[in-house]
Amino acid sequence: MSHRTFIWICLLPLAVVTAAFFLLPMAQLVVVGTSGPRGVSAYLAILTEPRYRATLINTVVLAAATTIATLVIATIAGLFLQRHRFPGRAVLIAMLTFPLAFPGVVVGFLIILLAGRQGLIGAISNTLTGEKIVFAYSIFGLFLGYLYFSIPRVILTIMAAVQKLDVGLEEAARSLGASPWAVQRDVVLPALGPAFVASGAIAFATAMGAFGTAFTLATNIDVLPMLIYTEFTLAANFSISAALSIGLGVIAWAILALARSFSGGTVAAAG
Amino acid sequence: MTAIAGHGASVHIERCGKTFADGTQALAPANLDIISGETLVLLGPSGCGKTTMLRIIAGLEQPDIGGRVLFDDADMTSVPIEQRNVGMVFQSYALFPNMSVADNIGYGLKIRGVDAKARAARIAEMVALTNIGGLEDRRIDQLSGGQRQRVALARAVAIRPRVLLLDEPLTALDASLRDRLRGELNRLLRSLGITAIYVTHDQAEAMELGDRIVVMRKGAIAQIGTPREVYFAPQSRFVAEFVGAANIVEGAVSGGLLLLPGGRLALSAATDVAAAVAMIRPETIRIVGEGDASLTGTIESVSFIGDKQRIVVTGASDKPLAVDAPNTIAVGAGERVGLSVAPEAVRLLPKED
Ligand SMILES: Nc1ncnc2c1ncn2[C@@H]1O[C@H](COP(=O)(O)OP(=O)(O)O)[C@@H](O)[C@H]1O
Ligand SMILES: [Mg+2]
Numbered sequence: 001m002s003h004r005t006f007i008w009i010c011l012l013p014l015a016v017v018t019a020a021f022f023l024l025p026m027a028q029l030v031v032v033g034t035s036g037p038r039g040v041s042a043y044l045a046i047l048t049e050p051r052y053r054a055t056l057i058n059t060v061v062l063a064a065a066t067t068i069a070t071l072v073i074a075t076i077a078g079l080f081l082q083r084h085r086f087p088g089r090a091v092l093i094a095m096l097t098f099p100l101a102f103p104g105v106v107v108g109f110l111i112i113l114l115a116g117r118q119g120l121i122g123a124i125s126n127t128l129t130g131e132k133i134v135f136a137y138s139i140f141g142l143f144l145g146y147l148y149f150s151i152p153r154v155i156l157t158i159m160a161a162v163q164k165l166d167v168g169l170e171e172a173a174r175s176l177g178a179s180p181w182a183v184q185r186d187v188v189l190p191a192l193g194p195a196f197v198a199s200g201a202i203a204f205a206t207a208m209g210a211f212g213t214a215f216t217l218a219t220n221i222d223v224l225p226m227l228i229y230t231e232f233t234l235a236a237n238f239s240i241s242a243a244l245s246i247g248l249g250v251i252a253w254a255i256l257a258l259a260r261s262f263s264g265g266t267v268a269a270a271g
Numbered sequence: 272m273t274a275i276a277g278h279g280a281s282v283h284i285e286r287c288g289k290t291f292a293d294g295t296q297a298l299a300p301a302n303l304d305i306i307s308g309e310t311l312v313l314l315g316p317s318g319c320g321k322t323t324m325l326r327i328i329a330g331l332e333q334p335d336i337g338g339r340v341l342f343d344d345a346d347m348t349s350v351p352i353e354q355r356n357v358g359m360v361f362q363s364y365a366l367f368p369n370m371s372v373a374d375n376i377g378y379g380l381k382i383r384g385v386d387a388k389a390r391a392a393r394i395a396e397m398v399a400l401t402n403i404g405g406l407e408d409r410r411i412d413q414l415s416g417g418q419r420q421r422v423a424l425a426r427a428v429a430i431r432p433r434v435l436l437l438d439e440p441l442t443a444l445d446a447s448l449r450d451r452l453r454g455e456l457n458r459l460l461r462s463l464g465i466t467a468i469y470v471t472h473d474q475a476e477a478m479e480l481g482d483r484i485v486v487m488r489k490g491a492i493a494q495i496g497t498p499r500e501v502y503f504a505p506q507s508r509f510v511a512e513f514v515g516a517a518n519i520v521e522g523a524v525s526g527g528l529l530l531l532p533g534g535r536l537a538l539s540a541a542t543d544v545a546a547a548v549a550m551i552r553p554e555t556i557r558i559v560g561e562g563d564a565s566l567t568g569t570i571e572s573v574s575f576i577g578d579k580q581r582i583v584v585t586g587a588s589d590k591p592l593a594v595d596a597p598n599t600i601a602v603g604a605g606e607r608v609g610l611s612v613a614p615e616a617v618r619l620l621p622k623e624d
Binding site for chain 2: 166168169171173174176177178179182187190
């Protein structure tokens with residue numbers, strides 16, 4: 001058996017699995033999308049139908065805001081945690097990354113505990129000002145939940161990237177007169193660029209597709225995964241939910257590809 | 272070029288030691304004065320504290336309590352590196368990968384708020400000075416090792432530093448390139464007239480570049496002197512052996528003569544001792560006829576190296592003696608020969624470890 005044949009034989013199971021569990025359902029989804037009364041134009045509905053379009057915009061804005069906020073918080077925290085040794089550091093890292101395994105339901109539950117009608121923030125604000133602050137069911141609740149979700153993932157990537165930074169570059173910049181701020185701006189942040197794109201892509205895609213949190217919070221703001229769910233289970237509108245699913249995938253993928261081409265990074269755009 | 276020349280500070284290091292947080296004493300408290308405009312080389316084996324000393328001067332490392340660093344008369348000890356106006360060339364070059372060659376060279380000027388036009392002029396000047404014309408728009412990963420070294424140097428010199436600090440700038444390069452760049456660097460440092468502190472573990476580099484050499488050992492200064500002084504008059508066995516090749520011989524001194532197993536050697540000045548240690552450089556020993564010599568031995572091997580031949584002679588001293596002889600004399604292994612050494616070429620060393 002030649003070396004090449006051997007490789008092909010090894011690849012065969014992969015090809016079968018990919019075809020059976022990945023390509024076929026995907027193709028099926030594409031076909032189902034066209035099976036409704038709208039036909040192929042179902043694919044355009046996500047852009048042309050006002051309700052769908054508003055949901056799409058909501059989702060993209062929310063996912064983008066989550067990604068940016070996550071990157072800012074995780075970068076500051078990651079830089080600090082990687083560069084400083086202090087008592088309690090390990091505990092803090094453990095706490096920050098603890099929600100990694102939580103499903104969206106649990107995150108939604110946490111948000112309700114924090115900012116729901118019986119939540120902690122409401123109780124405190126009630127005693128202080130006599131007014132009960134409740135935002136768990138608004139877009140802020142969802143935003144907070146998504147942050148909770150993405151910070152652990154992003155912080156680990158950033159910390160790994162910070163560890164690999166060449167300290168010599170920062171020292172060189174300082175020797176040339178750069179203030180601590182200038183060092184961050186000109187040396188550290190550009191060097192972290194690929195890590196931003198990689199972890200930002202994951203955060204963005206996760207936020208675009210997150211369902212559990214939105215479902216648990218039972219918000220009145222529509223996000224795409226919720227819309228797909230309602231169209232599918234409640235309205236039994238298979239073709240539209242299929243078309244919306246494909247649309248969600250394509251748009252997330254396209255935005256990530258765009259971000260990647262801007263950063264010139266070599267990171268895979270997650271779909 | 273004159274625009275960049277002649278603004279070197281003198282550097283004074285007072286009782287600077289360094290003990291790291293983990294308890295490693297990298298540097299015993301040391302004093303060192305560097306004259307304005309000179310090139311001072313810190314020479315020593317790996318781990319002897321050269322980089323630590325350089326980083327203390329740069330301001331990247333704080334000396335232990337009590338240590339002070341002065342530029343001219345100004346106390347710099349608590350001034351952070353970004354305000355010291357030092358140029359640094361790192362062993363790894365530490366060029367910014369997200370900037371072009373020109374932007375790397377101009378970075379320090381940009382930080383100083385120099386306007387684009389003046390900056391471009393200075394970049395062009397640096398590019399000419401370091402022979403990297405045509406590379407201005409390249410990315411760093413498109414440069415060879417030698418080109419990177421030049422860019423790192425251009426970037427450090429562009430800010431007109433008061434002191435230029437170089438940490439083994441040629442170590443990462445292959446041997447032939449290293450030799451060529453050493454010569455270039457030497458001319459450049461001379462023409463700039465800048466105060467430069469140059470770290471290396473390579474004694475040939477130290478000799479060629481240094482106005483003075485500081486030989487370091489295990490976190491302490493072993494000797495300070497001009498290249499000739501440390502070569503011809505080492506004050507310790509360590510310096511004698513680290514700087515150039517040396518025969519270290521042991522014997523008694525009596526009546527101005529060093530007594531060796533194969534005879535005796537005249538000394539220029541010496542008091543009698545029972546056990547002395549002396550250094551003889553291989554090139555100071557001449558092969559002469561056996562009959563004419565007060566010291567004799569047997570040739571063990573002859574290696575022809577081209578410009579000279581390295582001859583090893585046994586029986587003359589307690590250990591085989593290395594002799595660098597002209598490439599014209601014809602001798603062979605097993606031959607009995609006489610050895611002649613000028614009295615001032617036999618250096619008595621203090622007895623130690
Ligand atoms: N940050 C540090 N922490 C602890 N020990 C260090 C540190 N930096 C250097 N050392 C130690 O100090 C000694 C001198 O190091 P260095 O100045 O880098 O030597 P050289 O440059 O002469 O090779 C070495 O034993 C090294 O291991
Ligand atoms: Mg070193």
